[in-house]
Amino acid sequence: MSAAGTYTPKPGAAPLPRMIGAQAALETKMLLRNGEQLLLTVVIPTLLLVLFSAVDIVDTGDGKAVDFLAPGILALAVMSTAFTGQAIATGFERRYGVLKRLGASPLPRWGLMAAKTLSVLVTEVLQIALLTVIAFTLGWSPHGNPVSVLLLLLLGTAAFSGLGLLMAGTLKAEATLAAANLVFLLLLVGGGVIVPLDKFPDAAQSVLGLLPISALSDGLRDVLQHGAGMPWGNLGILAVWAVLGLGAAAKFFRWE
Numbered sequence: 295m296s297a298a299g300t301y302t303p304k305p306g307a308a309p310l311p312r313m314i315g316a317q318a319a320l321e322t323k324m325l326l327r328n329g330e331q332l333l334l335t336v337v338i339p340t341l342l343l344v345l346f347s348a349v350d351i352v353d354t355g356d357g358k359a360v361d362f363l364a365p366g367i368l369a370l371a372v373m374s375t376a377f378t379g380q381a382i383a384t385g386f387e388r389r390y391g392v393l394k395r396l397g398a399s400p401l402p403r404w405g406l407m408a409a410k411t412l413s414v415l416v417t418e419v420l421q422i423a424l425l426t427v428i429a430f431t432l433g434w435s436p437h438g439n440p441v442s443v444l445l446l447l448l449l450g451t452a453a454f455s456g457l458g459l460l461m462a463g464t465l466k467a468e469a470t471l472a473a474a475n476l477v478f479l480l481l482l483v484g485g486g487v488i489v490p491l492d493k494f495p496d497a498a499q500s501v502l503g504l505l506p507i508s509a510l511s512d513g514l515r516d517v518l519q520h521g522a523g524m525p526w527g528n529l530g531i532l533a534v535w536a537v538l539g540l541g542a543a544a545k546f547f548r549w550e
Contacts, residue, residue: 321413365514366487376454384462385470438517449532450510456539463547
């Protein structure tokens with residue numbers, strides 16, 4: 295017979311790492327089940343990669359089109375998840391009071407943001423794996439140091455996450471939905487993802503080159519297409535955007 299007290303309830307919160315992991319798993323499942331988010335994170339980047347690699351629509355310079363396009367599409371995938379998808383999802387969670395309720399749970403608010411970040415990273419890993427397989431199928435021949443690629447992707451994720459959370463935490467949900475999609479389209483066209491920046495006027499190039507999507511896509515292209523070393527300039531631009539975006543989000547984010 296069991297000793298007295300063996301089955302006595304032991305109330306209390308689960309360990310913090312377990313709570314963050316459980317919330318991150320939930321966030322990832324919700325993201326992957328959302329048709330609109332899948333359209334942004336998987337379908338659109340895949341279609342753009344296949345279409346522009348197969349059809350000679352844009353002059354991408356010497357070499358195979360996929361060698362130019364694949365790094366830009368990887369950058370687009372990061373932006374679609376860390377910025378557009380996260381901004382829209384978090385904005386509507388804030389509107390419906392989900393964030394307020396979660397903020398009152400044993401999971402601290404910084405833990406909730408950490409879980410969201412983990413969810414973004416998991417989704418990006420799946421995106422990058424899928425796009426890489428497709429790019430190899432299309433004849434992609436990447437070069438360069440994987441460490442440089444990893445640093446660019448991490449800093450790009452931090453930069454876009456900060457901007458996405460800033461938008462979601464300061465604007466109304468409907469405004470976030472419209473603004474996030476508009477920014478996505480504008481950066482897709484003017485961020486060097488598909489159309490090379492040197493196709494724009496000189497005055498515009500100097501401005502567009504400072505955008506986070508341009509820094510990420512150009513940095514990935516320098517490494518993966520041209521085999522360049524550590525792209526310090528692009529990393530510096532992404533680091534500045536990450537610090538400014540995350541700092542502003544931490545200061546101005548409203549939970550209600």
